[in-house]
Amino acid sequence: MIDLEKRISDDLLAAMKEKKEMELSTLRMLKAEFQRAKTEKGHAGELSEDEVVSLIQRLVKQRREAADQYTAVSAGDRAARELKEALFLETYLPEQLSDEELGQIVEEAGALAKAAGPKDMGRVMGKVMAAVKGRADGKRVKTKVQEYLQSLVE
Known part of the structure; x- marks a missing residue:
């Protein structure tokens, strides 16, 4: 299985080349979160696969909660963007159980x-x-x- 963090880096480069703004900003934010997590935990190298998955899950949850809050204050366009980011991030998570x-x-x-x-x-x-x-x-x-x-x- 390809390393998830490497796959994300490759996708970031592809998003830059293809000028996909939403994917690019989301992946940049994700990479920044990786760096923050490495710094907090004192990692010299890579995060474990479980740590990467956990981090992505947390970000998806944050996006969904933000979308709920934007919806509550009638900011539908902001809510839609948060949901799009959450769906995009979910593509990096393992297949969900039925x-x-x-x-x-x-x-x-x-x-x-x-x-x-x-x-x-x-x-x-x-x-x-x-x-x-x-x-x-x-x-x-x-x-x-x-x-x-x-x-x-x-």
Whole structure:
């Protein structure tokens, strides 16, 4: 598998050559975030694949939240741009799990954690998040885990 950070650098160069403004500004922002993360963690070299995926997920989440805020104040054009950036960034994330696959992982994690109800949310979430590693959004995981734990008490 090609290194994700290298792929992003290559795409940045291609966006410059092709004068794709939205991709170019988004990738520049992403590269700046890589540099900041390396500086914060004292990395001499590259970030790990998991760190890169985690960083991209955080940026996607920020873009979606910003879009919600822009929509709330009737700034539809700004919201649309944030959503376009989020969709573009998502192309660098691993393929997302289907609802069925996520449900299976939640059930397995629940069984491992010996979950009995909603009070076991933290234990199950920890196991599920470790298992999905960037292949499912945290909100989606939380909803699935809540549904699963609620079904145990009914």
